[in-house]
Amino acid sequence: MSFIVVIPARYKSERLPGKPLANIGGLPMIVRTYNQCKSVVSEDKIIVATDSSKIIKVCKSYKINSILTSSKCLTGTDRVAEVAKKINCKFYINVQGDEPFFNPLDLKKLIQAAKKNPKEIYNGYTEIKDKELFFNATIPKLVFDKKNYLLYMSRSPIPANKKYDFQQAWRQVCAYSYPKKALIDFAKNKKKTPIEFYEDIEILRFLEFGFKVKMIKMSNKSLSIDTENDLDKAEIYLKFKKL
Numbered sequence: 164m165s166f167i168v169v170i171p172a173r174y175k176s177e178r179l180p181g182k183p184l185a186n187i188g189g190l191p192m193i194v195r196t197y198n199q200c201k202s203v204v205s206e207d208k209i210i211v212a213t214d215s216s217k218i219i220k221v222c223k224s225y226k227i228n229s230i231l232t233s234s235k236c237l238t239g240t241d242r243v244a245e246v247a248k249k250i251n252c253k254f255y256i257n258v259q260g261d262e263p264f265f266n267p268l269d270l271k272k273l274i275q276a277a278k279k280n281p282k283e284i285y286n287g288y289t290e291i292k293d294k295e296l297f298f299n300a301t302i303p304k305l306v307f308d309k310k311n312y313l314l315y316m317s318r319s320p321i322p323a324n325k326k327y328d329f330q331q332a333w334r335q336v337c338a339y340s341y342p343k344k345a346l347i348d349f350a351k352n353k354k355k356t357p358i359e360f361y362e363d364i365e366i367l368r369f370l371e372f373g374f375k376v377k378m379i380k381m382s383n384k385s386l387s388i389d390t391e392n393d394l395d396k397a398e399i400y401l402k403f404k405k406l
Contacts, residue, residue, distance in 0.1 A: 165253045166277065166340075168204050168270070169246050170196055171239030172260035174215035176389075183218050183260045185394055188401040192388060193218060194225050195263035202267040204274070210250075211260070212242045237355055238365035240339070244350035247343050254281040255346060259337035261388040264400060269338060269381040276379055277340040284345055284374055286313065286366055287336030287381040294329040301389045303335040303364050305378065313376040316364050336381045339366070345374055 172183035172193050179185065183193040190198075193211060200209050211222050211229040214236065222229035230249070236242040243257045254277045258265055269287060276285055288305055296302050297320050305316040315321070316335060324330060341349070349368055354360075356371040369376055386397060 164208060164250070165281075166208065166256060166274065167246070167250055167252050168200050168209045168256040168258060169243045170200065170209065170211045170258050170260050171236075171242040172211055172213040172215070172218050173236075173239070173242070174213065174218055175234075176261075179388070179390060179394075181217075182388060183213070183215075184221060185388065187263055187388075187394065187397045191221055192263045193221065193260050194227070196258065196260050196265060197225070197227050199263070199265045199267055200258055200270060203271045210246065212246050213260075214242075237352075238368075240341070240346070240365045240368075241350050243341070244346045247346045252343065254340050254342050257339040257341065259387070262337055262385055263388065263397065264384065264386050265336075265338065266382045266384045269336065269385075272381065273338055273340055273379060276377075280377075282342045282344075283340070284342070284369055284376045285340040285379050286376055287338045288333045288378045289336055289381050289383045289385070291329075291332040291334050292383070296334060297329045297332050302387075303362075304332055305335055306333075307378045311378045311380075313366070313370065313378050315370070316367060317362055318364070335364075335366070336385055337387055338381070345369065348372065348374075 176182040184191045212232045214234040219229050232242045232245045300318045303316050304321045306314045356368045359367040
């Protein structure tokens with residue numbers, strides 16, 4: 164296959180244990196993420212990569228392709244790298260399992276870009292329009308150059324200014340594309356790189372290794388689930404269809 168969409172799903176999340184199986188409007192979160200991807204990608208090109216037999220069981224009940232990966236994977240990207248060692252593709256799309264409302268059109272846009280330049284590493288971003296998000300430490304913010312290559316990403320409010328107020332900023336959307344070689348190189352590290360560890364943002368490992376990361380602008384129609392409060396927001400979104 165030229166590509167495969169991998170949905171990493173770690174059961175033992177630090178902020179929200181069992182997160183991929185959290186109930187959102189009557190469906191496990193991992194199923195909602197899968198359904199978003201399935202609307203633009205055929206089922207045979209989507210696979211859930213997880214460390215949990217519980218998640219495997221749920222995937223089987225919904226007829227979702229899944230694979231059991233090591234519990235020692237440092238990040239979701241390391242989990243995708245494990246899949247890359249077993250399934251040969253030109254590039255691998257990573258849609259995080261905690262993005263139950265991920266915009267399918269953004270996935271389509273990501274795949275189209277990767278097909279044109281399969282050797283490029285891609286990551287999504289969108290503009291921050293809410294001051295609360297700018298100062299929220301669970302939201303990775305980023306800055307990029309004129310060609311849209313990532314300069315830095317942080318959970319701190321960046322770009323900052325002397326007044327320390329909100330003017331203009333962008334946040335990460337947790338969807339990526341990686342060529343196989345970059346993935347394998349990424350996973351050779353058996354521990355997180357220093358800045359990746361401090362910020363707890365896996366894409367920074369690529370920067371620390373000297374890789375370039377191209378940022379693709381995506382919609383703001385996404386909601387990453389990291390906390391119980393995010394689950395409450397998800398239920399509100401389902402009710403009113405408004406993020």
